[in-house]
Amino acid sequence: MLILARRAAFVEPDANGRLVLTMDAFRYLVGLATGTSVTNTNLSTATGMLGMDQVEWTTRNLTASDSAVSGDFCDVNATSGAIVITLPTAVGKSGQSIAVRKNDATANTVTVSGTINGSASQVIAVQYTALVMVSNGTEWCIV
Numbered sequence: 001m002l003i004l005a006r007r008a009a010f011v012e013p014d015a016n017g018r019l020v021l022t023m024d025a026f027r028y029l030v031g032l033a034t035g036t037s038v039t040n041t042n043l044s045t046a047t048g049m050l051g052m053d054q055v056e057w058t059t060r061n062l063t064a065s066d067s068a069v070s071g072d073f074c075d076v077n078a079t080s081g082a083i084v085i086t087l088p089t090a091v092g093k094s095g096q097s098i099a100v101r102k103n104d105a106t107a108n109t110v111t112v113s114g115t116i117n118g119s120a121s122q123v124i125a126v127q128y129t130a131l132v133m134v135s136n137g138t139e140w141c142i143v
Contacts, residue, residue, distance in 0.1 A: 057099070070096035070135075076124075078108035087114025087133070087140055094137035101130035115139040 057073045060066075065084040068074050070093055074085050085100050102110045102124040110124040112131055116139065122131055133140040 068098050068100065070098060072098050074098070074100045076100060076102050076110045077104045078102060078110050079104045079106050080108075082108050082111070084111045084113055087112065087116070090115060090135035090139045091137065093135040095134065097132065097134045098140065099130055099132045100124065102127060117142055 058071050059073045059075060060068075062074055062076045062083065062085070063078075063080060065086075066074070067086045067088070069088060076083055076085065087098060100110065100112050105127045107125070111121050112124065112133075113121045116122050116131070116133060118139065122142070124131065132143050134143050135141070
């Protein structure tokens with residue numbers, strides 16, 4: 001189970017080997033499992049499915065402030081203090097994705113800085129909370 005923006009979500013393979021995210025009674029196509037990485041498909045909501053451009057998730061275990069790039073899964077440990085993860089501009093990156101998760105139980109926060117859902121930043125304060133974001137070409141959208 002994942003916690004996305006404080007909502008319970010489940011990721012499981014379907015009969016065709018695709019990874020499917022179930023959240024709030026809706027099912028979203030996330031991608032195809034290939035070995036230890038996930039290859040995602042085209043971003044489209046026209047069919048009611050959510051996919052992502054061809055991205056190999058790169059896991060980055062971070063303990064200090066840093067900048068993220070498209071395709072990053074930033075697994076952040078803020079035990080030593082508050083951390084800021086800076087997103088690149090979403091302009092020109094339509095369909096690209098970035099994920100940031102706080103993995104420690106301390107009161108220290110992880111701030112994700114960049115234009116996200118119309119705000120200048122989002123703060124993660126709860127252990128195992130993750131923001132999975134996709135660029136719409138203008139801003140990062142939490143999915």
